[in-house]
Amino acid sequence: xxxxxxxxxxxxxxxxxxxxxxxxxxxxxxxxxxxxxxxxxxxxxxxxxxxxxxxxxxxxxxxxxxxxxxxxxxxxxxxxxxxxxxxxxxxxxxxxxxxxxxxxxxxxxxxxxxxxxxxxxxxxxxxxxxxxxxxxxxxxxxxxxxx
Numbered sequence: 287x288x289x290x291x292x293x294x295x296x297x298x299x300x301x302x303x304x305x306x307x308x309x310x311x312x313x314x315x316x317x318x319x320x321x322x323x324x325x326x327x328x329x330x331x332x333x334x335x336x337x338x339x340x341x342x343x344x345x346x347x348x349x350x351x352x353x354x355x356x357x358x359x360x361x362x363x364x365x366x367x368x369x370x371x372x373x374x375x376x377x378x379x380x381x382x383x384x385x386x387x388x389x390x391x392x393x394x395x396x397x398x399x400x401x402x403x404x405x406x407x408x409x410x411x412x413x414x415x416x417x418x419x420x421x422x423x424x425x426x427x428x429x430x431x432x433x
Contacts, residue, residue, distance in 0.1 A: 289321050296426050300331060302345040302381070303426035327429075328353055334429050336398045342391065343423040344379035350394065351377075354401050365393050383422050391420070 358370035
């Protein structure tokens with residue numbers, strides 16, 4: 287297995303593009319992938335999406351729900367929805383914004399904070415993020431890989 291340093295690697299293995307500014311990569315089946323623990327990558331991406339200043343896409347929402355280990359109906363219930371149909375509809379939008387309201391976006395991010403057991407509950411952070419105008423999801427999610 288060969289490894290090397292790569293700048294600006296775009297990786298799509300989580301269902302949406304992620305850009306690494308500089309990362310060690312390894313070749314697997316002819317494709318270069320980040321040479322890191324995949325669970326750690328998921329942890330870093332989850333935190334990046336939590337603090338993102340853009341609306342969530344359907345692919346982002348599906349990743350978040352899977353990361354939290356929830357079925358669509360369980361996720362819907364935690365957001366105060368009556369069934370899984372809205373979650374399914376949002377997730378099918380794949381690369382574009384889910385179309386959910388800012389209040390629901392806030393609810394998703396608060397659930398994310400609660401999932402992480404963040405003692406300084408999300409209210410201020412989520413309010414700060416949503417106080418500004420959120421842009422449409424575009425391009426890869428930038429991830430800072432912590433050592």
